[in-house]
Amino acid sequence: MERIELKNQHIRMTREARTIEAMVLIYCHDKHGTRGESLCAECQSLLTYAGARLDKCPYQEGKTTCVKCPTHCYKPDKRAAVREVMRYAGPRMMFRHPYLAIMHLLVDGRREQPERVGKKVRETTS
Numbered sequence: 001m002e003r004i005e006l007k008n009q010h011i012r013m014t015r016e017a018r019t020i021e022a023m024v025l026i027y028c029h030d031k032h033g034t035r036g037e038s039l040c041a042e043c044q045s046l047l048t049y050a051g052a053r054l055d056k057c058p059y060q061e062g063k064t065t066c067v068k069c070p071t072h073c074y075k076p077d078k079r080a081a082v083r084e085v086m087r088y089a090g091p092r093m094m095f096r097h098p099y100l101a102i103m104h105l106l107v108d109g110r111r112e113q114p115e116r117v118g119k120k121v122r123e124t125t126s
């Protein structure tokens, strides 16, 4: 796995990066048979995309969770793919990475939505 490297090293952003990495690993291990720190090409590509979005996120450490975000900067196909990963890996995170899971759900997910910045990406596929 190529880890997400962010310009902003704030603890909140680092935690966000470690959380999505852990979720993609769980998903890829169970669905695509990878092991250890390995990811298949498709999951690595999704993780790299998510990392790039996070790096450019207009809210940075003020962000809520992406699912509650008023901007939704993901392209529709990537958003659908990451949602599938979250749906599968979310419930499993509590057992495998309880600290990250609790922080994501109870701390980051309860933040106030920031005021919207930038254009909302349309839901339609092209």
Ligand code: SF4
Binding pocket: 053, 054, 057, 058, 059, 060, 063, 064, 065, 066, 067, 069, 070, 071, 072, 073, 074
């Ligand atoms: S969906 Fe929202 S919170 Fe998530 S990276 Fe994009 S702009 Fe930031």
Ligand SMILES: [Zn+2]
Binding pocket: 027, 028, 029, 032, 034, 039, 040, 041, 042, 043, 044
């Ligand atoms: Zn995979």
